[in-house]
Amino acid sequence: MTPNVTASSDASRAEVMASVDSSLSRSEFIIADISCDNAWLSMREAEAPSLRDWA
Numbered sequence: 001m002t003p004n005v006t007a008s009s010d011a012s013r014a015e016v017m018a019s020v021d022s023s024l025s026r027s028e029f030i031i032a033d034i035s036c037d038n039a040w041l042s043m044r045e046a047e048a049p050s051l052r053d054w055a
Helices: none
Strands: 016-022 027-033 040-044
Touching: none
Parallel strands: none
Antiparallel strands: 016 027, 027 040
């Protein structure tokens, strides 16, 4: 049996959060969907887009 490789998602149930995790060496900007396992990404805070970039 071939596994179903197309995951179905229900965006109405998503719980997305953002945070800045700071350490002595650098700060990371993290976005995570806490309603789904392993659904997160991070980047250096200095490289993260600002809200003005999205407008």
